[in-house]
Amino acid sequence: MSFRTWCCALLLCLFGPVEQAPGQVPLPDGQTIESVNFDRHIAPLLSKLGCNAGACHGNSEGKGGLRLSLFGFNPLMDSRAFVDPEQGRIDVDSPEESILLQKPSAIAGHGGGQRFSPDSWEYDLFRVWIADGAKTSNSTNRSLTTLSIEPNWIVLREQPTRLQVWATFDNGEREDVTCFSSWRVTDESVCAIDEQYWVKRKAVGDTYLVATYAGQPASVRIVVPHAKVKRPNQSREEQSDNLIDRFILEKLQLLGMRPASICDDATFLRRLKLVTTSSLPNPTETQRFMGNMNEHKRAMEIEKQLADPVHADLWATRMCEILGSRDHGVDLQASEPQYEEEWHGWIRQRFENNTPFDVLTNDILTATTRDGVSAAEYVSQAVKNAQIASVEQLSHYDQRPxxxxxxxxxxxxxxxxxxxxxxxxSAAFLGVRLQCAKCHKHPFDRWTQDDYRSFANCFSQVRFGLSPELRVALADKLQQQRDRAQSGEPTVRVPALREVFVTNSAIGLRSASNQVTLPAIPLGSKQELNAGGDRRVEFANWLIDRENPFFARNIVNRIWAFYFGRGLVDPVDAFSAANPATHPELLDALAHEFILNGYDVRKLESLILNSDTWQRSAQVSESISNDDHNYACFSLRILDAAQISDSLACALGIARPSAASLPSFLARDESLQPYFKVYSRPERMLSCDCERIDGPSLRQAMLLLSDPSLERHIVGAANRLVAELPIPNDSSEMKSWKSKVVEQVFLRTLCREPSKKEYKIAVRAFNEQEEIQRMTADLLWSLINTREFSTLH
Amino acid sequence: MSRATRNRRSFLRVGTASLFGVSLSEITSRLQAAGPVASEVSSKSMILLWLDGAPSTIDMWDPKPDAPDNIRGDFATISTNVPGVRISEHLPKTAEILNRCTLIRSLQHNIPEHGPGSQLMLTGHQPSPALDYPSLGSLAARLTTGTFAIPSNIAFHKPAADSAGYLGSAWNAFELENDSDNIPIGLSLDPSADVERFRRRVALRDRFDKQLDRLGSNGVADSLKQFQQQAASVLEQDTVRSALSIERESEAIREMYGQRFVFGRNALKARRLIEAGARFVTVGFSGWDTHSNNFTQLRNNLLPQLDRVVHALVTDLNQRGMLESTIVCCCGEFGRTPNVNGSAGRDHWSKAFSVLLAGGGFQEGRVYGQTDRLGHEPSEDPCTPAELSATLLKQLGIDTNQTITSSSGRPIRVLEASGIPVGSPSNTAANGFTQPH
Known part of the structure; x- marks a missing residue:
């Protein structure tokens, strides 16, 4: 702050508003604007005041005769709309008479209400701009390169902190744009920002404050610790060598939150088996694990489960969801079992082999149908395949490169x-939701419509149909068959073929503003992809480059979310400056580690599962209540469709293939269908991560209470259990027999031993009922209908 | 239009830091306070006939017989029992009961896209990346007292954009399959089930279900507990199945709704659910996205079904003395272009379309607003989705000025807009409104 502005600020403080020189506008943060400029001052204010939003003048039809570009992507058009003499919005001679001042200040009627008062600095700013001749935009002067907030992170104790937003432009200028930025606190219960840009604490927690200037967001992390800082000596449980725990504990200590203790063995084993293989441990496994004294038993169990084939199935299903395996355009029946099996099978194969994720990604993104085989060879192969039974044919799909x-x-x-x-x-591999930029500048990210279209042009060469080569090869084959037919030789049917191929005659999408075809540019890159050859190869190289800011972070964040129920960036496909990570350093460190380990997914999973953070109990204490993103305790969630189905199968010994291994979205097994309907099972259609059902529902609870086929399985399981543990003839042994049954029922359903109290309740129930099998069924039923059974905890 | 663009959650949820949680304790108290019998405080209910895909209201409720061929379309108009008001020739039954309806011909908004357009119409709010707004059904469930033994907010063939938003998933609609003629598994106890035993089992379950309580207050666990209690109650009293059992209705009533059609059967089920205590039932009816063959589809398939259902609901509710307390609202996400396209279809048009209301104490035989000569824009009394929502909520007895606190502590006003003056006659007088001539 210059001496002069400092003096101004001081004077303002002492004497209130003073007469300033004409052309000057004092700002609420103490600065003074010497000369009002449309691009620097008026345009950002239009965004801040919401004038150019879709519901107001940013509407494609405008509002009240005034049309502004949506979210201000076109300042020149906006300034021209103001000064257009036919519209008569401004009056340079007597600025106060301008409609441009009278409407937003509600002196004249304004459909959008009062945006600023006649004695505000905003009013002054518009007034001075008009009085200075209302010069239109000259935005080619300079463009914004970075936006930053100072300080860049804040621990708010008693004292409020003041924030400043700085804009850096490509001509080297750096400017304080605090007053011209709009502000949003992501969690308003934690802190508030006042009109003088002071941030004040409200409640313990952490949040982000996002400032937006000229369409570009910047954010600052704000941590509000307990007012009385308690720094108890760290218990042993609060120390760990695991990379994850270091970052998580550091933040928890800062917040003054005490993490929950590590969960017990039975809870750990159930949790682990559910997330890695969608199954429950059986009573023997549980008891053996509990009795195992090896101090590395958890780590060993984790390795074992991650190597289980069902775990690869689980990954295949996840990838089908991420890649949208059932959205296949107009003429393919994506729900056909064969297609779903091919999708699932190819991916499963990769995860079974723990193929590095960069290799996997490359093999997806640069795929062609012929994989370098000549068209003639491909046609011959297809003719041969058509003669073999189709079942055998599909078993080869997973062998394709x-x-x-x-x-x-x-x-x-x-x-x-x-x-x-x-x-x-973009969503799957970069974690960026681009949808908004399809039709207009992204409202809270930096992407423009042209960024979107340039990005899309990276893929504009890809076709699915008959390539010229394939057409020729097919024609040759058909001719060959005709010749054979003429000479009386036996012929074979030539199947209809289509392939994924790349054409060089592609025309890409055009610019939104001037209809010029845009070059192919990956998101956020400056590098154009060359037109020659398959651009996807270049794209994939750009993507899996170690320096790419999106690729590793995206998949690391998604893997995190599989295990914790939410991403470090959440939603997982919403990476943006306006949606910062809860633990940015941790995300960076994990991404770094992932790259160093050669994009080894299993290694990363192992790191997560071995962390104390993942192994914490779900116990919520006073200091961590209402916190869902600092990982002080394990966050409880509802099982998904496959998990609940497989849990029931495990608990009741239902003989059916694992639901988690099903390649198809729908279940053919009728008893599974209701579960697939009311529990979460993403449809694999949408390009965003939004098909999951997060919360519980009434229908889920009703289904478990009333499903008749479940009832049959319960009765069957009860009968088998009693048959396995024959009822003693001697009534004195009855007591110990009952305790055995009760223990078995608990181990099978809840995967733990009953507590003393639970044991008592169960035995009392047994004593009230004559029929043993019937009572065993009731006990199984009761435990399956506890919340403990249908949640991951 | 693929489903890809139609899921409301495809919009960014950034900023709505987990809104699940705090409000759940409220559910507990509210539901428990409501107890097993319906409260009499606020007794209005609503049936939403949701014409998914956006209906061509210019061919239904707001015909333009004098417009050029390429706008007028194929249909002629007929007079109704409201003097001077004409509607499509393919809605003859509705024409006989239009004097019991309120027709709004001047709806207008700016999102002619299915996903966000539905969201706007269902919530009354512009879709926002910062906050997921709840649909009217979820608001009604949350802000009125209902019967514990039946879900408050039920949806047949739920619109993709229908969600409880910031209220938390506990207030999501209870979804029923479009074709639920064979009562789906999980809605009722086996007919042979021993209800006494069921109660004993539930009691035993409740004794075991303490483990999660020991973990402390947790949003998911709390709401699951609530659902489990309600589930037992719904099953024990068998409310959902009995309401869905339309075979208990007379042949004449079933025929009136159109029992050959899923939509007719669902509408009848909706009425039975309302009778049993549900507060808000959405009946989805898809197939209205008529980009091609608009007229054939409307004439042969869509309008005959809709005509029957609207007529049946109004007549049936009236005969049962339920019309005054039950709003029937018939709308989709927007309307369709006045200009007929090259495939004899009409494309998306949100700048002017109609909504039909009946019952619930709305002014009967009223037409509100009108469009210009060619149906492009409202020429009188334009009405926004926010105003429509405010009107409906007020009529349901909900104070739209009240604020709801999200779990992040953010106070959110139900709706900023005020309603349009089509409410009960006393309101009209206060607003100085007169019947159009």
Whole structure:
């Protein structure tokens, strides 16, 4: 702050508003603007005041005759709209008479209400701009490169802290734009920001404050610790060598939150088996694990479960969800079992082998149908395959080097749905939701419509249909068959073929503003992809480069979310400056580690599962209540469709294949269908991560209480259990027999031994009932209907 | 239009830091306070006939017989029992009961896209990346007292955009499959089940279900507990199945609704659910996205079903003395272009469309607003989705000015807009409104 502005501020404080020089506008933060400029001052204010929002003048039809560009992407158009003499919005000679001042200050009627009062600095700013001749935008002067907030993170104790927003431009200028930025606190219960840009604490917790200036967001982390800082000596449980625990504990200590203790063995084993293989441990496994004295038993169990084939199935299903395996454009029946099996099978194979994630990604993103085989050879092979039973044929799909299914989403004329594809690649591999930028500048991210279209153009060469080579090869084959037919030789049927291929005659999407075809540029990159060859190869190289800011973070964050129920960035496909990570350093460290380990998914999973953070109990204490993103305790959640189905199968000994291993979205097994309907089972259609059901529902609870086929299985399980533990003839042994049954029922359903009290309740119930089998069934039923059974905890 | 664009949650949820949680203790207290019998405090209910895909209201409620061919379309108009008001020739039954309806011909908004457009119409709010707004059904469930033994907010063929938003998933609609003629598994106890035994089992379960309570207050666990209690109650009293059992209705009533059609059967089930104590039932009816063959589809399939259902609901509710306390609202996400396209279809148009209301104490035989000569825009009394929502909520007895606190501590006002003057006659007088001539 210059001496002069400092004096101004002081004077303002002492004497209130003073007469300032004409052309000067004092700002609430003490600065003074010497000369009002449309691009620097008026345009950002239009965004801050909400004038250019879709519901107001940013509407494609405008409002009240005034149309502004949506979220201010076009300042020149906006300034021209103001000064247009036909509209008569401004009066340079007597600025106060301008409609541009009278409406937003509600002196004249304004559909959008009062945006600023006549004695505000905003009013002054507009007034001075008009009085100075209302000069229109000259935005080619300079463009914004970075926006930052100072300080860049805050621990708010008793004293409020004041914030400043700085904009840096490409011509080297750096400017305090605090007053021209709009502000949003992501969790308003934690802190508030006042009109003088002081941040004040409200409650213990942490949040972000996001400032937006000229369409670009910046954020600052704000931590509000307990007012009385208690720094108890760390208990042994609060120390760990695990990379994850270090970062998580550091923040918890800062907040003054005490983490929950590590969960017991039975809870650990159940939790682990559910998340890794969608199953419950059986009574023997549980008891053996509890009795195992090896201090590394948890780590050993984790390795064992991660190597289980069902774990690869689980991954295949997840990837089908992320990649949208059932969205196949206009003419493919994606729900056909064969297609779903091919999708699932190819991916499962990769995870079973723990293929590095960069390799896997590359094989998906650069896929072609022929994988380098000549068209003639491909046709011959297809003719041969058509003669073999189709079942055998599909078993080979997982052997293919690349994954062409990802690209088989035809629209018309062999072209693909380019926009959807771009959104899908972006969400799946970059963790960025681009949808908004399809139609207009992204409202709270930096992406413009042209960024979106340039990104989409990276894939504009891909086609699904008959390539020229394939057409020739097919024609040759058909001719060959005709010749054979003429000479009386036996012929074979030539199947209809289509392939994923790359064309060089592609025309990409055009710019929104000037209709010029845009170059292919990956998101956030400056590098154009060359037109020659398959651009996807270049794209994949850009993507899996170690320096790429999105790729590793995205998958690391998604893996985190599988195990913790929420991402460090959440939603997982919403990476943006306006949606910062809860633990940015941890995310960076995990991404770094992941890259160092050669994109080894299993290693990362192992790191997570071995952390104290993942192994904490779900116990909520006073100091951590109402906190869902600092990982002080394990966050309890509802089992998904496959988990609940498989839990029931494990608990009741139902003989059916694991629901988690099903390649298809729907279940053919009738007894599974109701569960697939009311519990979470993403449809694999949308390009965003939004098909999951997070919370419980009434129908879930009703289903478990009333499913008749479940009842049959309960009765069957009860009968078998009693048969396995024959009822003693001697009534004196009855007591110990009952305790055995009760223990078995608890171990099978809840995967733990009953507490003394639970044991008593169960035995009392037994004593009230004559029929042993019937009572055993009631006991099984009761435990299956506890919340403990249907949640991951 | 693929489903891809139609899920409301495809919009960013950034900023709505887990809104699950705090409000759940409220559910507990509210539901428990409500107890097993319906409260009499606020007794209005609503049936939403949701025409999914956006109906061509210019061919239904707001015909333009004098417009050029490419706008007028294929249909002729007929007079109704409201003097001077004409509607499509393919809605003859509705024409006989239009004097019991309120027709709003001047709805207008700015999102001609299915996903966000539905969200706007269902919530009354512009979709926002910062906050997921609840649909009217979820608000009604949350802000009125209902019967514990039946879900408050039920949806057949639930619109993709229907969600409880910031209220938390506990207030999501109780979803029923579109075709639930064979009562789906999990809605009722086996007919042979021993209810006494069921009660004993539930009691035993409750004694074991303490483990999670020991873990301390947790949003998911708390709401699950609530659902479990309610589930037992719904099953024990068998409310859902009995309401869905339309075979208990007379042949004449079933025929009136159109028992050959899923939509007719669902509408009848909706009435029975309302009778049993549900507060808000949404009946989804898809197929209205008529980009091609608009007229064939409307004439042969869509309008005959809709005509029957609207007529049946109004007549049936009236005969049962339920019309005054039950709002029937018939709308979709927007309307369709006045201009007929090259495939004899109409495309998306949100700048002017109609909504039909009946019952619930709305002014009967009233037409509110009108569109210009060619149906492009409202020429009188334009009405926004926010105003429509405010009107409906007020009529349901909900104070739209009240604030709800989200779990992040953010106070949110139910709705900023005020309603349009189509409410009960006393309100009209206060607003100085007169019947159009």
């Amino acid at each position: 690349t994954f062409d299914w990802f690209w088989k989403r035809p629209r018309v004329n062999e072209e693909l749905e380019l926009e959807t594809l771009a959104e899908r690649v």
